[in-house]
Amino acid sequence: MKEGPDIAQIGALIGDPARANMLAALTGGRALTATELAGVGGITVQTASTHLAKLEAGGLLAQRKQGRHRYFTLADEAVARLIESMMGFAAGRGHLRHQPGPKEPALRKARICYDHLAGDYGVRMLDSLIASGSIEAVGEGLALTEKGESDLECIGIDVRDLRSSRRPLCRSCLDWSERRAHLAGSLGKALLSSFLDKGWARRTAESRSILFSPEGDRQFLKLFPIDG
Amino acid sequence: MKEGPDIAQIGALIGDPARANMLAALTGGRALTATELAGVGGITVQTASTHLAKLEAGGLLAQRKQGRHRYFTLADEAVARLIESMMGFAAGRGHLRHQPGPKEPALRKARICYDHLAGDYGVRMLDSLIASGSIEAVGEGLALTEKGESDLECIGIDVRDLRSSRRPLCRSCLDWSERRAHLAGSLGKALLSSFLDKGWARRTAESRSILFSPEGDRQFLKLFPIDG
DNA sequence: TTCATAGTTCGATCGTAACCGAAGCATCGC
DNA sequence: GCGATGCTTCGGTTACGATCGAACTATGAA
Known part of the structure; x- marks a missing residue:
């Protein structure tokens, strides 16, 4: 013993x-x-x-x-x-896992994963960025393309500033409610911050879920379309 | 969460x-x-x-x-x-570790480690076997020498029988009260069994400690001397 | 100084899980 | 069939530790 x-x-x-x-x-x-x-x-x-x-x-x-x-x-x-x-x-x-995913539907839809967006919306965002050629999946990792850099600058993300940090720009983070990857890294953080700043979404007080406003929802889905 | x-x-x-x-x-x-x-x-x-x-x-x-x-x-x-x-x-x-070793002194002295002897006596036994040339330490492992084989046969261990088992004959097992190795493997098991059979020692009911009789103690210390 | 923020310590509550005795199955040997 | 052995299930006890409110310390700001 x-x-x-x-x-x-x-x-x-x-x-x-x-x-x-x-x-x-x-x-x-x-x-x-x-x-x-x-x-x-x-x-x-x-x-x-x-x-x-x-x-x-x-x-x-x-x-x-x-x-x-x-x-x-x-x-x-x-x-x-x-x-x-x-x-x-x-x-x-x-x-x-006792609970195979977040209980509340809101958490499944969108939640904060440390400092970036996770859940259904997080996965959708990365899928869309890859489909549009903004991000390339290189092996296990993710890389921002030139097109992606200019696209993101257009929506107010200062990519050059992000690059200056030691933290990786793009990181893949396994999403445990969706079982698929979403975007982490300083870019993931910056994107979530911008949604919050724009008033598209807000954090809830005691939960980790991210609540999108109706308008924010619309904007988000328009910005990150899924074809097919 | x-x-x-x-x-x-x-x-x-x-x-x-x-x-x-x-x-x-x-x-x-x-x-x-x-x-x-x-x-x-x-x-x-x-x-x-x-x-x-x-x-x-x-x-x-x-x-x-x-x-x-x-x-x-x-x-x-x-x-x-x-x-x-x-x-x-x-x-x-x-x-x-909260408790840097077994609490009870009896456990420190001699206890069963799965099926072989551990504690002070376990360590002493292996030390003695190595010192007498019965067992050789080969890297991390232990090997029985020819001398050891004949010596053990003398005290009633059927080494040939033990060899037939799939289980390694000698294994080194880290002793966590002594922080030194003791003898495991089928030979370690057989040796402990023989002590119990001979009445030198007995298991206690609810503890893992091995209690040596005065006579068994004497025999054991004679059989496995430590020089120096 | 006073107030606010970050964190620790204390005290008490509460829930859970480890534990064992006793009883219940299942399988073996006879 | 029988008893013996290996293991599980049930019921009730107990102990530990996670939790939080409240009080306390420490650092910073005004």
């Missing part, structure tokens, strides 16, 4: 939904504050604080104080690989 | 100590019965049964009925790799 490395301890740390979500969010590589992580986990800051303390004590997280903020990151590369490998494993047996 | 593969579910499955131990035991690749796994987990068969059902429902275990036995194995290679990777990760941060 008490022999072998303590995989139970690590399993238990990952085994709580709130903690698992925090870890998954941190897999993106960006440092997040305790409050942000509380939002990711769908819990209050107090609860998040105790979770984060446990994760840190368990060696899964590192903490960096900056002003009155506390930025959390995965402790090291090994943790990231562990989480990734578990996600890959879990993905291989989707039947594992 | 409800997006991404459900690593929380898998984490929770692995996160229970009893289940973790069962999984770790099955990493050896051999099929084990529910009763054996209950012993590994240090729980009753009833409890083990519910654990095993959960693990099977979670896709981590496969079950094969054979007569009145139920043999459990890891569901597939992917599960084995997942467990291995978690063990490797956990080993890399040994400080994770």
